[in-house]
Amino acid sequence: MPDNKPAVPSRRSDTTRAAILDAARERFAADGYERATIRAIARDAGIDPSMVMRYYGSKEGLFAAAVTVDLKLPDLGPLPREEVGSALVTHFLAMWEETEVLTALLRVGATSQAGAERMQGIFQDQLLPVARQVCPDPEQVPARAALTATQLLGMALARYVLRLPPAVALSRQEIVAWLAPTVQRYLTAPNP
DSSP: OOOOOOOOHHHHHHHHHHHHHHHHHHHHHHHHHHHOOHHHHHHHHTSOHHHHHHHHSSHHHHHHHHOOOOOOOOOOTTSOGGGHHHHHHHHHHHHHHHOHHHHHHHHHHHHOHHHHHHHHHHIIIIIHHHHHHHOSOGGGHHHHHHHHHHHHHHHHIIIIISOOHHHHHSOHHHHHHHHHHHHHHHHHSOOO
16 A cells, blocks of 8 residues: 655755754854845745744844854863952953854844743853852852853943943953952852
C-alpha cells in the first residue's frame, strides 16, 4: 500500500526559518540593526517578506531570534574579591564599545517581548554563573546579579542608547570609578 502522507510541513518550516535567520544575521552584521530591513532579509533568504513576519512577528522579534550574544564575561573566581566590581565594569564597557549588537539588543529588549526574553536568557545563562563565583550567599545570587544588571544596563542605556551628554562625556576610567564600588558591593558585600 503506497504511503500517501503529505510532506511534513515542519521540515519546510524549519528550512525556511533557518534561511531567514542566516539572512538576518548577515544583513544585521552588514547593515546594522537600524538599516537592515525585513524586505532585504526576505530577499536574501529567497522568500516573501510576509513569511518573515509570520515566523518572527516583527523586525525586533527577528533580531532577538537571530542574534547570538556571548558577553565573554571574565572568570571572577581567581581575582581578589576587592577587584571583581572593577573587572566586571571594565569588561562591560569594552563589550559595549566593541559592537553595536549589544546596543541594538538593549533597544529591542526594552521595546519587545522577544527582545526582553532574549535579554533574560543572557542574564540567566551568562551573568548568574559569574555572580555565583563571588556571591557570599548562594541564595542571594539571583538578586545580586539582578542588581548588578541594573547598574550595567542602566549605564549602557544612558551612554549608548539615549546618548545622554553627561554619560557620553564620562571617560571609561570615570565610569569604572563610579560604578565599580556599587557593583562590588552588590556582588560581594555581606547581606544588608
